[in-house]
Amino acid sequence: MYDVVIIGAGPAGLSAAIACRESNLHVLVIDEFPKPGGRLLGQLHQEPTGEWWNGIEETKILMDKATTLNTEIKCGISAHHIEKTDHGYSVHTNEGVFESENLLIATGAAETAVPIPGWTLPGVMSIGAAQVMTNVHRVRVGNKGVVVGVNVLSAAIARELQLAGVELHSMALPASNPVTKNHANPRKVMEGLVRIAHLAPSAFIRFGSKFAKAEWVRNIAVSFYPKGGVKMWGMPIHIRKAIVQINGTEKVESVTMCDITADGEIVKGSEKIIEVDFVCIAGGLYPLAELASVIGCPFQYVEELGGHVPVHNEQMETPLEGLFVAGNITGIESAKVARAQGTLAGLSIVKQKLRDHKDINAKIQQAVANVQAVRDAASIQFHPGIDEGRKKIESAFEEYKIS
Amino acid sequence: MDKLIICRCEEVSLEDIENTANKYSCSARELKLRTRAGMGYCGGRTCRPAVDAVLEEVTGEKPGNDIPLKVQPPVRPVSLSVLGGKKR
Ligand SMILES: Cc1cc2nc3c(=O)[nH]c(=O)nc-3n(C[C@H](O)[C@H](O)[C@H](O)COP(=O)(O)OP(=O)(O)OC[C@H]3O[C@@H](n4cnc5c(N)ncnc54)[C@H](O)[C@@H]3O)c2cc1C
Numbered sequence: 220m221y222d223v224v225i226i227g228a229g230p231a232g233l234s235a236a237i238a239c240r241e242s243n244l245h246v247l248v249i250d251e252f253p254k255p256g257g258r259l260l261g262q263l264h265q266e267p268t269g270e271w272w273n274g275i276e277e278t279k280i281l282m283d284k285a286t287t288l289n290t291e292i293k294c295g296i297s298a299h300h301i302e303k304t305d306h307g308y309s310v311h312t313n314e315g316v317f318e319s320e321n322l323l324i325a326t327g328a329a330e331t332a333v334p335i336p337g338w339t340l341p342g343v344m345s346i347g348a349a350q351v352m353t354n355v356h357r358v359r360v361g362n363k364g365v366v367v368g369v370n371v372l373s374a375a376i377a378r379e380l381q382l383a384g385v386e387l388h389s390m391a392l393p394a395s396n397p398v399t400k401n402h403a404n405p406r407k408v409m410e411g412l413v414r415i416a417h418l419a420p421s422a423f424i425r426f427g428s429k430f431a432k433a434e435w436v437r438n439i440a441v442s443f444y445p446k447g448g449v450k451m452w453g454m455p456i457h458i459r460k461a462i463v464q465i466n467g468t469e470k471v472e473s474v475t476m477c478d479i480t481a482d483g484e485i486v487k488g489s490e491k492i493i494e495v496d497f498v499c500i501a502g503g504l505y506p507l508a509e510l511a512s513v514i515g516c517p518f519q520y521v522e523e524l525g526g527h528v529p530v531h532n533e534q535m536e537t538p539l540e541g542l543f544v545a546g547n548i549t550g551i552e553s554a555k556v557a558r559a560q561g562t563l564a565g566l567s568i569v570k571q572k573l574r575d576h577k578d579i580n581a582k583i584q585q586a587v588a589n590v591q592a593v594r595d596a597a598s599i600q601f602h603p604g605i606d607e608g609r610k611k612i613e614s615a616f617e618e619y620k621i622s
Numbered sequence: 623m624d625k626l627i628i629c630r631c632e633e634v635s636l637e638d639i640e641n642t643a644n645k646y647s648c649s650a651r652e653l654k655l656r657t658r659a660g661m662g663y664c665g666g667r668t669c670r671p672a673v674d675a676v677l678e679e680v681t682g683e684k685p686g687n688d689i690p691l692k693v694q695p696p697v698r699p700v701s702l703s704v705l706g707g708k709k710r
């Protein structure tokens with residue numbers, strides 16, 4: 220019997236494990252990927268300060284701490300079911316069942332697909348898959364590609380592909396359909412672009428200052444968007460062009476690109492064929508909460524957090540006793556926030572276990588404040604209104620407690 | 623233009639979902655059960671948000687707080703021997 224089983228060895232799960240081991244809890248961390256680190260492993264970007272965020276280095280720091288504290292971490296193990304027992308939880312995996320008093324689900328986020336005609340051809344991949352192939356497995360994804368979907372994640376990863384020497388023709392929007400609609404609307408996309416303008420300090424400054432935060436400025440920017448796209452790191456970003464079809468018989472051979480109006484309507488007769496051998500689709504992220512759903516944790520739909528999230532409070536507790544969540548499962552935010560949330564969840568688990576632990580409340584308060592401070596300073600923000608989203612989920616927790 | 627596939631595992635197209643919705647004017651849940659969209663090998667991890675978006679469009683139902691068509695274990699493909707209690 221473990222004090223806590225942690226599902227997911229990303230920044231949230233690892234930080235939580237460290238906090239629990241510091242109080243000598245009996246901890247097991249499992250992850251289905253062959254290596255620990257979660258999504259950190261693929262990350263490489265420059266902060267506005269000019270400093271580089273290198274996920275492999277960050278993973279190493281966390282793993283060094285965890286190893287010094289003799290943390291049991293098993294990789295290559297998938298949890299496929301969880302059950303409530305009299306003493307806690309049973310975690311069912313492909314390596315047997317693990318019993319634990321407490322459970323932390325830190326399974327991160329999954330990518331939202333962007334279905335456009337031809338997206339099932341070999342050579343089409345999600346932007347996250349391209350990131351993992353390039354930065355984790357060091358495999359060249361193709362010779363020349365195009366990115367479909369313009370958002371904070373795809374811009375950051377497009378840059379990583381460029382740094383690895385992979386040629387990208389451009390980034391453009393997906394053709395509009397019931398699934399892609401927001402990602403295919405230039406006005407909506409522009410709102411998002413304003414939030415990433417600061418990401419690339421030098422090359423991007425002119426771009427950023429062009430699109431101020433005021434809505435009327437954005438409207439003008441959308442209406443008069445340059446035909447050749449706006450260049451970021453030498454690569455054109457198009458928000459007035461859409462990929463309407465991916466072509467090929469056995470694999471990707473080309474894409475068909477069209478001009479679109481400021482509202483995303485296709486301009487007839489503007490089709491152009493662009494030869495590429497791979498396509499990255501980027502529809503954003505959603506919390507991967509399947510295990511919390513299986514165990515019967517209540518959910519709340521909060522758009523600002525990326526979709527359905529398990530109900531939880533500021534201390535990362537869910538309404539189910541002994542069940543905790545941390546990281547992107549609680550809402551899509553950057554790795555630094557996930558890491559801070561992990562520490563907080565770990566401390567909450569310590570409190571649950573060692574009920575009379577004296578200074579733990581002070582530590583928890585400090586960790587709550589730290590999560591907020593990291594959030595406020597985050598250079599990558601996936602959704603606007605993250606603070607409102609967080610408030611919604613907390614009040615859902617309060618209501619749940621009362622009812 | 624080719625059919626636009628929404629659920630890859632079960633090869634369900636946008637057209638299939640729209641036709642089924644029009645023919646039976648059914649709930650999101652019934653639509654999934656009729657077309658099998660979201661019920662394939664990947665357990666819907668690939669297409670769930672896409673299927674939900676199409677369902678919202680065709681049925682006009684906004685996403686509620688409950689996950690549409692509850693997630694069922696196992697959430698990963700597992701062999702029968704593992705389900706039967708053996709390791710691997
Ligand atoms: C493709 C992609 C790219 C991203 N790029 C960036 C970026 O550049 N910068 C940034 O700040 N943020 C980025 N993010 C956001 C990212 O989610 C956070 O940075 C951070 O990694 C979240 O940490 P986490 O610990 O919550 O989850 P993760 O880091 O995702 O870790 C979750 C872990 O849980 C494991 N897991 C999931 N389900 C199971 C299961 N059933 N059984 C066993 N193990 C399981 C996974 O294998 C994974 O290792 C990206 C996210 C994605 C999906």
Ligand code: FES
Nearest residue numbers: 629630631662669
């Ligand atoms: S893509 Fe629909 S179930 Fe896998």
